[in-house]
Amino acid sequence: MLGDDRLRHNIAVRHQSRTGQQVSTDNVSVFSGAQNALFATSLCLLEHGTEVIVPELYYATYPAAVKLSGATMIPLPTDVAKGFQIDIDALEKAITPRTRAILLNSPNNPTGAVYSRKLLMQIVELCRKNRVWIISDEVYAEIAPQDFVSVSSLTGADDITVTISSVSKSHRMTGWRCGWTVSPESLNDQFYNLNMCMAYGLPAFIQDAAAYALEQNEHTAIVVRDKLMRNRDVVKGVLSHMHGAHLYAEGGGMFVYCPVMDSVAAVRVCSVSAYAWMKAPCAGLRREFLLMLKRSLGESLNTLNRITHG
Numbered sequence: 001m002l003g004d005d006r007l008r009h010n011i012a013v014r015h016q017s018r019t020g021q022q023v024s025t026d027n028v029s030v031f032s033g034a035q036n037a038l039f040a041t042s043l044c045l046l047e048h049g050t051e052v053i054v055p056e057l058y059y060a061t062y063p064a065a066v067k068l069s070g071a072t073m074i075p076l077p078t079d080v081a082k083g084f085q086i087d088i089d090a091l092e093k094a095i096t097p098r099t100r101a102i103l104l105n106s107p108n109n110p111t112g113a114v115y116s117r118k119l120l121m122q123i124v125e126l127c128r129k130n131r132v133w134i135i136s137d138e139v140y141a142e143i144a145p146q147d148f149v150s151v152s153s154l155t156g157a158d159d160i161t162v163t164i165s166s167v168s169k170s171h172r173m174t175g176w177r178c179g180w181t182v183s184p185e186s187l188n189d190q191f192y193n194l195n196m197c198m199a200y201g202l203p204a205f206i207q208d209a210a211a212y213a214l215e216q217n218e219h220t221a222i223v224v225r226d227k228l229m230r231n232r233d234v235v236k237g238v239l240s241h242m243h244g245a246h247l248y249a250e251g252g253g254m255f256v257y258c259p260v261m262d263s264v265a266a267v268r269v270c271s272v273s274a275y276a277w278m279k280a281p282c283a284g285l286r287r288e289f290l291l292m293l294k295r296s297l298g299e300s301l302n303t304l305n306r307i308t309h310g
């Protein structure tokens, strides 16, 4: 129900080598993608009357995943000029007696923001003080810049952190729908109960494929990361010549942001996206450049637009 032993073992080994956190199969549950892991975490940790703080901008499914548990999502505005980093004082003010968790996503979708060690340490301290869980969505961790820090690697995070990940980004196995949680054993027991009545586990061939993928050391993730970096350089190279097309928070993930203040700029950015699409050095990834003109990712989005170069 929690997942195949070989897969859970590989996940624990990989997580431990990436973060230094001491974990075993007893801390791991397998779900149908990080999305399902997020939903399961929401159902097991949250309930009506509780609040979850979610820094903006956030992944588009977060509001529904939180709402379905009955909890209330409290968006925490962030500032584009500060690279969408969390203001620790604003976070402290947002915590109330009803706060059950903060949902972090670094590297962030959609902004690409990566939280620093110092910021994460402050967040851990704040969460411990206020008995608040940290839900850390780390689907982009394996393809993050070298200086990426997992919150689970920090002192004091062990018993209050649920790390969520999957093979969707690191191994480009999105369609296989295999993700997981690494959490304290007490929460893992709850995941067992939920999984029993939710999916009863993933098909064996999917778990075998994911277990095999994780055994190929970090090679695949590094290849994926390098291709993304190359694509990003193409987009950067083209935008750097364009007046007003400044890039923000280009730290991680597969996204860059640029401001589009008027329709003329919007048209120009669209054409840049198309140009970058054609110029992408990796033919296999060309079709995956995408320009998003979205307003559903949090109020802090304002006039920014996202270019996916994955």
Ligand SMILES: Cc1ncc(COP(=O)(O)O)c(C=O)c1O
Residues within 6 Å of the ligand: 032, 033, 034, 035, 036, 059, 105, 108, 109, 137, 139, 165, 166, 167, 168, 174, 178, 179
């Ligand atoms: C931040 C974030 N979390 C979760 C997911 C879902 O990942 P999965 O395909 O493993 O369900 C995505 C997918 O784009 C994502 O960007």
